[in-house]
Amino acid sequence: MVNLLIAIVLILAIVVLAKVIRVFELSSELKGEDPAKVTQSDNRTQSTMFMVMGLLYLCFVVYAFVVWGKHLLPASASVHGEEIDHLMSITLWIITPMFFLTHLILIFFAYKYFHRKNRTATFFAHSTKLEMIWTVVPTIVLTSLIVYGLSVWNKITEDEPDDAIEIELYAKQFDWTARYSGEDGVLGKSGYRLITSENPLGVSKEDKASMDDKIVRGEIHLPVGKPVVFKFHSRDVLHSAYMPHFRLQMNCVPGMTTQFHMVPKITTAEMKAQTGNPDFEYLLLCNKICGGAHYNMQMNIIVESEEAYNEWLKGNKTFAESMGVGAEQKIEVSEAVSEEPTSEEATQEAATSPESHS
DSSP states (O other), rough: HHHHHHHHHHHHHHHHHHHHHHHHHHHHHHHTTTOOOOOHHHHHHHHHHHHHHHHHHHHHHHHHHHHHHGSSOOSBBBBBHHHHHHHHHHHHHHHHHHHHHHHHHHHHHHHTOOOOOOOOOOOOOOOOOHHHHHHHHHHHHHHHHHHHHHHHHHHHOOOOEEEOOEEEEETTTTTEEEEEEOOOOOOOBBBBOOOOOOTTOOOOOOOOTTTEEEEEEEEEEEEETSEEEEEEEEESSSSSEEEEEGGEEEEEOTTOOOOEEEEEEEHHHHHHHTTTOTTOEEEEEOSSSOOOGGGGGEEEOOOOOOHHHHHHHTSSOOOHHHHTOOHHHHHHHHHHHHSOHHHHHHHHHHHHGGGGOO
16 A cells, blocks of 8 residues: 555646646746757756766665665575685675776766857867776776686586585476485486476486485485585576575576585575574575466575484485385395496407407
8 A cells, every 4th residue: 555655646747747847847938938958947957957866866775785785685595605705705895896986986077068159179089098997907907806716616516516415496487396316326317208297307217226315305405514516407498597595506408517616614504593584494485487387486595414314315215216216126126227238347358259350
């Protein structure tokens, strides 16, 4: 109701302003003046209004920083996020002063140099010095930021640790599904040709590494202080896995695998205490407009102790259990896969066979 009243007041204010302007136009006509003719007084009025509105705008920017700054993201919940935040801070410390400086110069020039009949503009065609200054200086600053940004990106995307937990995040309109590697620490093979209603991720039943994998929906759990490797897939359109509190974003592209690794450093309980918000939750969002229900494509992330994480993971069914694969069938699959020659054995067998020498 309050918003409706504010909207009505704004509309009435606009109507009143339009009527006042019309009154001035009619009064000018009665005085015999041409309302289309711009006078020096009009120019002075416009320059003064520009200065007032420009300064009010800058004051509003400062107000927004002071009042709404507290609604920015809290401290990074991942180790690499500290580097991301540092890069963002440096960028803001460069951009913010330049923003205020350029706007103040614009306001000053608009106020001081409004059009006067007895003054003409100075003809100024070219200045090599000025061209060099406003070309070279921004180039140096922006190149420095880009080089620093690339170094940060390379640092946080270097080879993941060998003991990292593997988690596959599978995106489709309009939800997420996660697959955890089992006790072997390896995700089993999968393919889109294997997708069925019972096997929505297309996990291979022929791969023994798939048997102990665990498929999870609704929420994912992460152990604090342990490296995690996310492997991203998409079933239909382009999605974007976005975990803002961990400073993580990666596109999920149909037909290919993208990945990112991180180390969570603040548990969900600790972040609730730091933010003073008992309802706080880490979120996995889609940051690409992927369809009508895009806004609802999200998943909760729980960061907890390693003991609590292991207990939660044990409580989830393995892929073999969810697909109804019995113990005997699991053994048969494992033996069938183990009996297949490895790439090195196959190469050696081909080299020693009679056909290879014919």
